[in-house]
Amino acid sequence: MRNRAKCRKCKSVIESLTLNDHVSCSCGEISISGGLYENYVSTLNYDNFLRVDDENNEIIVKVIESEGPHETEKKPDHDELLAMLDRMIDSYSSLPENAMSTPITHYDFVSALMLLSSIVKRIP
Numbered sequence: 364m365r366n367r368a369k370c371r372k373c374k375s376v377i378e379s380l381t382l383n384d385h386v387s388c389s390c391g392e393i394s395i396s397g398g399l400y401e402n403y404v405s406t407l408n409y410d411n412f413l414r415v416d417d418e419n420n421e422i423i424v425k426v427i428e429s430e431g432p433h434e435t436e437k438k439p440d441h442d443e444l445l446a447m448l449d450r451m452i453d454s455y456s457s458l459p460e461n462a463m464s465t466p467i468t469h470y471d472f473v474s475a476l477m478l479l480s481s482i483v484k485r486i487p
């Protein structure tokens with residue numbers, strides 16, 4: 364889903380396109396950032412904040428807890444992380460034989476460990 368939101372005060376629809384793209388509505392009531400990767404929201408009053416989905420439906424946001432001005436609305440849950448791990452395994456195990464015998468870098472190793480760590484931390 365695209366990272367879009369609508370302000371109920373000034374009726375403007377804003378969109379964050381990239382991780383560091385921080386956009387505010389024309390009256391300054393709401394702002395979003397994070398692009399497609401993270402949905403960061405900041406608003407003075409959540410009653411004025413609406414999510415806009417890809418079909419242009421306006422969604423009222425349920426606020427579960429508030430910790431400071433920046434909140435992460437959605438993080439991948441345990442099942443999604445497991446699916447990411449399975450996709451990673453599939454893509455590596457389907458490599459051609461010459462690629463299978465080449466060494467991996469520490470970057471690859473760290474990204475695999477980070478994924479595993481986030482799965483273990485979120486075991487329900």
Ligand SMILES: [Zn+2]
Pocket residue numbers: 370371372373374375388389390391392393
């Ligand atoms: Zn506004």
